[in-house]
Amino acid sequence: xxxxxxxxxxxxxxxxxxNTGRExxxxxxxxxxxxxxSVLVLMRIVNLxxxxxxxxxxxxxxxxxxxxxxxSVMATNPVMADETCMSPYMVKIVGQEDFVYVWTLGVEGxxxxxxxxxxxxxxxxxxxxxKVIASESVGGxxxxxxxxxxxxxxxxxxxxxxxNKIFIFDxxxxxxxxxxxxxxxxxxxxxxxxxxxxxxxxxPGRMIIxxxxxxxxxxxxxxxxxxTNGGEYIDTYWxxxxxxxxxxxxxxxxxxGYGYDVRALPSKNVMLTSSFTGWSNYMMDFGAMLGxxxxxxxxxxxxxxxxxxxxxxxxxxDVPGAPLEVRCAWKPENQYCFSTTALTSQIVLLHDNDNDxxxxxxxxxxxxxxxxxxxxxxxxxQSDDALLWVNTFLDGMTRAYDITDPHAPKEVYSKKIGNxxxxxxxxxxxxxxxxxxxxxxxxxxxAQDNDQFIKLYHWDGxxxxxxxxxxxxxxxxxxxxxxxxxxxxxxxxxxxxEQAKNPIVAMSK
Amino acid sequence: xxxxxxxxxxxxxxxxxxxxxxSEEITAQGADxxxxxxxxxxxxxxxxxxxxQSPASGKPQTINxxxxxxxxxxxxxxxxxxxxxxxxxxxxxxxxxDLIRVVENPPLGLPKxxxxxxxxxxxxxxxxxxxxxxxxxxxxxxTFSCAMCHVPEQGFTSHEVEKAVGLEGRSNRRxxxxxxxxxxLERLFHDxxxxxxxxxxxxxxxxxxxxxxxxxxxxxxxxxxxxDYDGLFEAAFDGxxxxxxxxxxxxxxxxxxxxxxxxxxxxxxxxxxENAISDQAKRGFELFRGKGQCISCHSxxxxxxxxxxxxxxxxxxxxxxSMGKKPEKERMLIAxxxxxxxxxxxKDLVGHPEMADVGVYEVTQNPDDRWKYRTPTLRNVILTAPxxxxxxxxxxxxxxxxxxxxxxxxxxxxxxxxxxxxxxxxLGLTENEINDLIAFMETLTGDNIAEVISDAxxxxxxxxxxxx
Numbered sequence: 005x006x007x008x009x010x011x012x013x014x015x016x017x018x019x020x021x022x023n024t025g026r027e028x029x030x031x032x033x034x035x036x037x038x039x040x041x042s043v044l045v046l047m048r049i050v051n052l053x054x055x056x057x058x059x060x061x062x063x064x065x066x067x068x069x070x071x072x073x074x075x076s077v078m079a080t081n082p083v084m085a086d087e088t089c090m091s092p093y094m095v096k097i098v099g100q101e102d103f104v105y106v107w108t109l110g111v112e113g114x115x116x117x118x119x120x121x122x123x124x125x126x127x128x129x130x131x132x133x134x135k136v137i138a139s140e141s142v143g144g145x146x147x148x149x150x151x152x153x154x155x156x157x158x159x160x161x162x163x164x165x166x167x168n169k170i171f172i173f174d175x176x177x178x179x180x181x182x183x184x185x186x187x188x189x190x191x192x193x194x195x196x197x198x199x200x201x202x203x204x205x206x207x208p209g210r211m212i213i214x215x216x217x218x219x220x221x222x223x224x225x226x227x228x229x230x231x232t233n234g235g236e237y238i239d240t241y242w243x244x245x246x247x248x249x250x251x252x253x254x255x256x257x258x259x260x261g262y263g264y265d266v267r268a269l270p271s272k273n274v275m276l277t278s279s280f281t282g283w284s285n286y287m288m289d290f291g292a293m294l295g296x297x298x299x300x301x302x303x304x305x306x307x308x309x310x311x312x313x314x315x316x317x318x319x320x321x322d323v324p325g326a327p328l329e330v331r332c333a334w335k336p337e338n339q340y341c342f343s344t345t346a347l348t349s350q351i352v353l354l355h356d357n358d359n360d361x362x363x364x365x366x367x368x369x370x371x372x373x374x375x376x377x378x379x380x381x382x383x384x385x386q387s388d389d390a391l392l393w394v395n396t397f398l399d400g401m402t403r404a405y406d407i408t409d410p411h412a413p414k415e416v417y418s419k420k421i422g423n424x425x426x427x428x429x430x431x432x433x434x435x436x437x438x439x440x441x442x443x444x445x446x447x448x449x450x451a452q453d454n455d456q457f458i459k460l461y462h463w464d465g466x467x468x469x470x471x472x473x474x475x476x477x478x479x480x481x482x483x484x485x486x487x488x489x490x491x492x493x494x495x496x497x498x499x500x501x502e503q504a505k506n507p508i509v510a511m512s513k
Numbered sequence: 514x515x516x517x518x519x520x521x522x523x524x525x526x527x528x529x530x531x532x533x534x535x536s537e538e539i540t541a542q543g544a545d546x547x548x549x550x551x552x553x554x555x556x557x558x559x560x561x562x563x564x565x566q567s568p569a570s571g572k573p574q575t576i577n578x579x580x581x582x583x584x585x586x587x588x589x590x591x592x593x594x595x596x597x598x599x600x601x602x603x604x605x606x607x608x609x610x611d612l613i614r615v616v617e618n619p620p621l622g623l624p625k626x627x628x629x630x631x632x633x634x635x636x637x638x639x640x641x642x643x644x645x646x647x648x649x650x651x652x653x654x655x656t657f658s659c660a661m662c663h664v665p666e667q668g669f670t671s672h673e674v675e676k677a678v679g680l681e682g683r684s685n686r687r688x689x690x691x692x693x694x695x696x697x698l699e700r701l702f703h704d705x706x707x708x709x710x711x712x713x714x715x716x717x718x719x720x721x722x723x724x725x726x727x728x729x730x731x732x733x734x735x736x737x738x739x740x741d742y743d744g745l746f747e748a749a750f751d752g753x754x755x756x757x758x759x760x761x762x763x764x765x766x767x768x769x770x771x772x773x774x775x776x777x778x779x780x781x782x783x784x785x786x787e788n789a790i791s792d793q794a795k796r797g798f799e800l801f802r803g804k805g806q807c808i809s810c811h812s813x814x815x816x817x818x819x820x821x822x823x824x825x826x827x828x829x830x831x832x833x834x835s836m837g838k839k840p841e842k843e844r845m846l847i848a849x850x851x852x853x854x855x856x857x858x859x860k861d862l863v864g865h866p867e868m869a870d871v872g873v874y875e876v877t878q879n880p881d882d883r884w885k886y887r888t889p890t891l892r893n894v895i896l897t898a899p900x901x902x903x904x905x906x907x908x909x910x911x912x913x914x915x916x917x918x919x920x921x922x923x924x925x926x927x928x929x930x931x932x933x934x935x936x937x938x939x940l941g942l943t944e945n946e947i948n949d950l951i952a953f954m955e956t957l958t959g960d961n962i963a964e965v966i967s968d969a970x971x972x973x974x975x976x977x978x979x980x981x
Contacts, residue, residue: 144654145681166681167654192649193976197602199656218602219649219974221664223585223673225602245599257596257849260585283656284674287682291864294855296675297907298899300846301587305597324848347847377853398859446682449862 088387088430089331091206092270093155095494098432102127102499103137103490105175105182106458107162108482109148109445115480116141119148121162121173121182122481123490124458124474126438130499134460134472136479138181142171147287147445150486152204154211154233157494159185161211162486163201165444166287168192170201170213172235179490179497186235192219194237195229199283203265209233212275214263217283224282224302225261230315243277243308244317252308253362256322262304267330271339273312274363276354278327278343279304290447303347307354309363321365323352330354331385331392333410338389340410346381349374351392351405351413369405369413372396381443382427386434391416393428397443400425400455402468419468422455424448429487437461437468441476442483458484573598576963579607579970581896583664583672593850607970610961612639612770620959622779623772624817626696632711632762634769637749642767643968645760648975650739651732652680652724655977659717659764662689665969668896669693669771675904683722686870688904691897693959694890696769697819703886703902705825706876710765711758729757736760739975773893773959781956783816790956797953800946805916807950809936810888820891820957825873828937829920830901831884832930835869837921870903883932892957909951917942 090096104126110118120141125132146164153160158176163169170188177183191201191213200216211233215226225245230238244252245261252259262279269276280286281303285293293299303326309319325348332341340355343365350367357364371394372378378396385392385407392405392413400422405413427440439459441448448454456476461468476484492498573582584605586598616634619625628634645651649658662677663669669692671677677685687703701707707716717723718732726732736742736755746755746763753759778798781789802808811820842854873882886902900906906915919939923929942950 146654147681166656168656190977190979193978197974197976219976220602220605221584221667221671221673222661222678223583225585225599227602242601242603245601246597247599247604248601259599260597261599261601282673284671284678288674288678289682289684289864291860291862292676292684292867294845294860294864295843296904297846298587298672298904299674301590302585302673303848305848324851326848345848348851375853377847377855377859398863447863450865453862 088334088385088432088434089329090152090488091155092268092332093208094153094206095157096432097489097491097494099491099493100127101431101436101489101491102130102493103179104429104438104458105151105160105173105488105490106440106484107148107151107486107488108139108476108484109442110141110145111445111482112145114477114482117145118143119146119164120481121151121160121171121184122476122484123180123182125180126460127499134474136474136481139481140173140182140184142169142184142187144169145445146171148485149444150203151488152211153206153488155206155208156233159233160488161204161213163204163213165200165202165216166283168199168201170204175490176495179492179495182490188231188235191229195227195240198227198229198240200226200286201229202263202280205266205268207268210238212266214266214277216263216280216286222283224263224279224285224304226263226282228263228266228277228310228315239315241310241315241317243279244320249320250317252317252320254320255362256320258305258322258324259320260304260306262306264304264326264328265330265343267332267341268312269332269339269341270312271336272356274318275310275312275315276330276332276341276343276363277308277310278323278330279306280326280328280346286444287446290444307343307352307365309354318361319363321354321363323365324348325350327352327365328381329383331383333385333389334387335389338410342383342385342392342407342410344371344380344383344394346379347377349378349380349396351394353410355410366411368411369415372399372401372403381425384428384430384437386430387432388434391434393430393437395421395425395428395439397424397426397447402428402437402439417466417468419461421459422457423453424455427486429489431489435463436471437463438487440484440487442485445483448483456481456483458487577967579963579967580604580666581962581966583667585673587672590849591846595849605970607967607972609971610964610968612767612965612968615770615772620772620774620779620961622776622783622818623694623774624697624819626769626772628769629709629711632765634766635749637745638763638766639770641745641749642763642765643972644742644745644975645764646767647969647972648739650735650975650977651718651726653726654680656680657724658975659714660969660974662723663692665966668893668898670897672898675899677723679720679722680725683725684865684868685722686868687902688899690889691893692768693771693773693893694819696772698821698823700823700887704873704876705823705887706873710768711761714761714764715757732760733757741975771965773961773965775960776892776957778953778956779818782813782818791952793949793952794956795953796946797949797951800942800950801953804946805913805940805942805950806936806938807916811891821888823887825882825885825887826934826936827872827884827920827930827932828886828916829884829922829930829933830903830905830915831870831872831886832924832933833921834867834903834905835871835884836924836928836930838925872902881932884930885932891954893959893962894954894957896958896962909954910947913942913947913950916940917947 104124106122108120108122118141120139123138125137147166149165151162160173160175162171168191172186173182174185175182197219198215199219201213202216203214205212211231213229227240227242229240243261243263244250246259264278264280266277305324307321307323308317325345327343327345330343343352349371351369353366353368371380379398381397382395392407394403404417406416407413421439426443429438441455457473459473460471573586584600589595646659670689677689701713707713718726750759777789780786810822812822841857844852845855847853873885900912906912917940920937
């Protein structure tokens with residue numbers, strides 16, 4: 005318990021440090037009851053545990069906790085809702101989401117041919133349920149890939165793996181229309197040569213961005229890059245390499261310097277990064293790459309454990325076969341994370357087994373039949389840490405693994421979603437699962453197997469039932485990739501949109 | 514580097530946590546143990562014998578602090594004994610070199626550099642050409658410079674892919690050729706289609722599957738908006754600004770001085786330094802000009818040696834790619850020492866059909882030129898893997914093995930390769946002789962490689978900035 009409390013302090017200070025210089029936090033008036041409740045929610049979010057000294061914790065001056073409280077107050081209202089894969093620093097939503105923002109790749113010769121943020125109405129009470137209600141084109145085909153909200157959930161950052169641009173969308177002024185307000189176009193020069201902005205992940209007041217490549221050889225050596233929520237560059241943290249481990253412990257054979265995803269586990273003061281491949285591979289025709297013996301050697305075989313507070317790498321772990329998405333358990337007592345390897349089809353458990361700060365990576369289950377190279381892609385952990393959804397791109401399947409024993413996941417359900425499937429986003433209550441299809445512009449299946457859609461399924465714990473599907477080819481939109489949820493209630497709004505008085509002046513370029 | 518048997522024994526359970534046993538182990542012929550599951554339907558794991566040496570050739574060396582070879586080294590990736598040998602991107606620092614000195618003093622083994630009368634070499638032009646060479650803003654979406662495919666520490670080619678990948682990931686049919694010693698070529702590209710270094714740059718700049726600029730004017734207009742070029746063309750070209758001719762001349766000037774000679778072979782052969790190369794390499798040279806007949810195309814003169822006749826030949830490889838049958842199943846490396854079999858039908862689902870490549874015929878339209886490609890120089894050859902016009906051979910051993918069996922005179926259906934060069938014949942080289950030949954080719958690395966790489970590293974990569 006003492007340890008928990010110390011870490012809680014760290015986190016508060018951490019939040020403060022990194023709030024320096026950011027926009028003023030919104031002033032909130034709340035009741036004591038609301039405040040206590042919100043602190044409980046906050047603790048839940050940051051994995052502090054319910055058993056810590058609440059009185060001491062909430063005796064912190066209100067202003068200290070303001071950013072968190074502002075978020076968690078909203079979280080205590082029936083506003084809460086969002087998928088289970090996002091930053092613990094962000095307000096979570098447990099109710100019905102109103103919108104899904106789909107970061108969509110433009111296709112040459114289809115519609116306007118450029119990347120766009122597509123807003124889909126997903127509230128069953130809405131007249132537009134299951135329809136595209138807005139689409140914001142950004143210019144160019146940037147290899148649209150992943151996106152993530154700032155911790156205050158007002159802005160959605162979406163990266164282009166090819167053009168290295170980061171598009172920042174306002175999602176709070178009118179949640180029914182994600183609106184482009186700023187484009188970062190000098191990510192490569194600012195970061196000192198990082199290419200392929202991938203995960204845009206919220207830390208308090210900051211966005212941490214994983215790179216996939218570099219501007220020197222378009223290979224896999226890369227870095228983490230930190231920005232303020234306002235879009236100002238802060239620092240670059242290169243992945244450890246053999247010649248410069250930066251103090252990290254190399255426990256195995258590999259320190260390749262590759263990157264992919266990032267997640268934080270604040271209660272352990274760690275960030276975890278995974279590793280994929282460089283520009284030459286992720287942009288290459290997938291079939292050509294499979295036949296290119298040199299290219300097939302250029303995949304990541306490592307994960308790195310970082311000190312969350314100092315951003316220093318602590319450990320390089322051997323995880324062969326390109327570990328991609330990283331998802332951490334939510335329950336305070338479950339201090340572990342999962343990843344899956346794209347090429348060797350393993351579920352990997354990452355844990356600090358002996359609680360001595362030394363992490364280990366264990367392959368705990370096959371995914372489907374690894375010899376078929378099903379290509380595990382997106383994964384989603386249920387908020388009660390009981391299920392892990394794993395999509396496999398090449399067979400178009402989603403599979404649920406019972407992870408109540410994280411050391412021995414068991415496949416308990418599977419369903420074919422389409423000819424191909426990539427992303428899965430789950431509502432906090434686990435009842436709604438959204439799926440999209442695109443993996444990478446040049447990796448997607450060709451011709452009639454190139455399904456492009458968003459589908460919603462309801463999940464009752466035993467069976468999935470399709471609710472709607474939007475065909476992104478028929479709608480002339482492009483390739484549907486990552487989904488993020490939006491809700492009016494996050495911003496104290498109702499479906500009738502309120503006009504913000506002073507919306508995004510600070511963000512406009 | 515010796516492989517540790519302990520590492521191997523630890524790694525195996527790591528790959529296969531519980532579901533696979535090793536009861537179906539098959540031991541193949543030769544040094545490598547092969548682990549095979551379910552009759553080729555499952556993974557294979559290859560592990561080195563305890564104490565087995567990692568392949569020496571191709572393993573990057575460091576000279577004067579400069580890594581010769583990819584910063585992201587994959588030597589030995591084929592076995593579970595692979596260990597990374599990655600260097601930090603931030604370590605890629607260098608010192609500018611006096612490249613122009615080779616004009617007056619060509620290195621031992623190489624002739625005087627031919628310089629066009631209308632483009633005399635100057636330091637200003639070389640510096641400008643080098644800046645352009647590393648500038649990613651010269652592409653449609655600011656992601657591609659020449660150096661993205663012609664990577665300095667990778668022999669000015671790319672070790673990371675067999676075939677070059679262009680803008681937006683578009684496929685190319687051929688391997689990026691090295692630009693070392695292109696100063697001596699009258700015809701450029703694998704198919705000899707271009708006539709001078711001055712002209713050459715426009716192909717890559719304007720090809721949709723390379724840098725994808727849309728017109729001459731587009732390139733020049735874009736260049737005019739880049740403030741860091743203000744005055745540079747005028748200073749290099751007597752007041753003349755950037756235009757179609759001066760741009761080509763600037764690029765050509767940098768590439769022209771990237772000559773590399775005075776190798777160990779040169780010192781032995783042309784300067785009579787008896788101990789410059791090993792006895793094995795000397796045996797290799799005898800095979801090179803004797804039994805191997807390599808010298809027929811990879812020419813060596815009395816005072817200098819370009820190691821190319823500059824002509825195009827059909828070796829059988831292009832024919833094999835175009836007319837040969839593809840296997841239904843391919844063995845594919847999916848992690849260090851771990852292989853799987855991938856069916857062609859599955860690969861075809863996620864890939865566009867391979868584009869045909871008929872070589873010099875595409876330029877001349879003469880059927881006699883089908884599948885002909887220019888003889889590449891062998892200078893710096895160990896720096897330029899993977900090999901052949903399509904990058905399909907990972908090492909020199911495989912290249913020699915291909916020539917040793919005499920090309921491909923007909924395909925599986927009996928369709929004849931009528932334009933195969935008569936110089937391509939079965940050679941009957943033994944394994945020892947092949948190793949001797951490789952030892953000889955390893956002596957062909959120029960003495961200025963580290964200097965040229967360091968010079969390249971000293972040049973900032975041109976990326977979009979908002980600081981003017």
